Amino acid sequence: MSELAFIAIDWGTTNRRAYAIASDGAVIQTLRDDKGVLSVAAGSFVGEVAKIRKRLGDVPVLCAGMVGSTRGWVEAPYAQCPAGIDALVERLVWVEPGRTAIIPGVAQLHGRCDVMRGEEVQVLGAVVSGMAPGDALLCQPGTHSKWVRMKHGQIADFRTAMTGEMFALLRNHSLLGDFLKADVVAGPAFQEGLELATDNHLLSDLFGERAAVVLGQRDVDDTASRVSGLLIGSDVRDQVIAAGGTVYILADQALGALYAAAVTATGARPVMLDSHAAFLAGITAIWDTIDGH
Structure with a gap:
């Protein structure tokens, strides 16, 4: 079995999914529960991550989604369009230096304001993995549907x-x-x-x-x-x-x-x-960029 490299957490408003990811990108183990940010009390995020490490392994953790919002652990300021993997890495917020980081969302400011948190990892992952081309229109249906236009492998524009x-x-x-x-x-x-x-x-x-x-x-x-x-x-x-x-x-x-x-x-x-495969490809690309530096 490949060696555990890091833990990825897709931390939404009502649900949470954690992945133990190996050095070759393979998923070793997955945890899913209803401990979204709205069910975690202020000041309790450190303890929640400690519990996940206890179950999955004592390695660095990358968090994406609403955990970086004003209601989450720490607010992670948005990267601005156009934004690719490098822009997200540059704006990572290390809540536990060298141990736990929150991935920023992306903001649209070109004449019309819009924001996303978590979806940016999916759409960039779809492109870096080859699931979608670098110039494409991607749709993420849901409570708040995202329409994302990719250009040259970056999030160029989007609408919610x-x-x-x-x-x-x-x-x-x-x-x-x-x-x-x-x-x-x-x-x-x-x-x-x-x-x-x-x-x-x-x-x-x-x-x-x-x-x-x-x-x-x-x-x-x-x-x-x-x-x-x-x-x-x-x-x-x-x-x-x-x-x-x-x-x-x-x-x-x-x-x-x-x-x-x-x-x-x-x-x-x-x-x-496959939205889950896209998320894993995106967050693994972020990890590889960090690790490569």
Whole structure:
């Protein structure tokens, strides 16, 4: 077995995943739990990392994600676009000198403000590993979907859409809530929502979904899928993807399939990528750059 080199932690808001990574880049062991930053009390991050080292090994640790936010361990100032692996390494925050570092997020400041934390490791990893080319459009669907344009292997520009959060708000806190209880599936109702998105009347079309059920024109069980198609379709069309272009999608299979259908509907080509493999490739490239110095 290869020698343990470092531990990588993808530390999000609600979940955490730690990887013990060997000197040849192989993953020796993985831990996953619900100890996201919101469940860790201020001043307790040192102890949390110590527990992970006790289980995985006493080696350096690289942390990415919301652990570097104002709510996390220590705020890691953003690197600015354009940003590649070297820019992230230059702005590492060593919370335990030589032992534990937090990877900075990336900020977009060119006329429009945007930020990311954690996603930068994935998209750069997708490129350095050859999963995606150095000039590409990558999509990371989720609560806050990221659309990242890569140029010459760097994050050149990106845009965040509150697509997943909007669906959750509609489901839990809106007049549509009682109509959105069913699971979302990539079937005919979802496709109808994608088609509806081409009308560019998002706000009025959302209310129309309720009206159609109340008037007996549509089945309530289809509403969640139609609304999801409307939101995701609007998100994808906002990106103005060229017909025949390619979008590299980093997501789990279920959500990725919805976005792939929406991309296909615009005439572009979706390519599904393994988001976990991309993260590991990115954080290993960061480690190799540190170790090489």
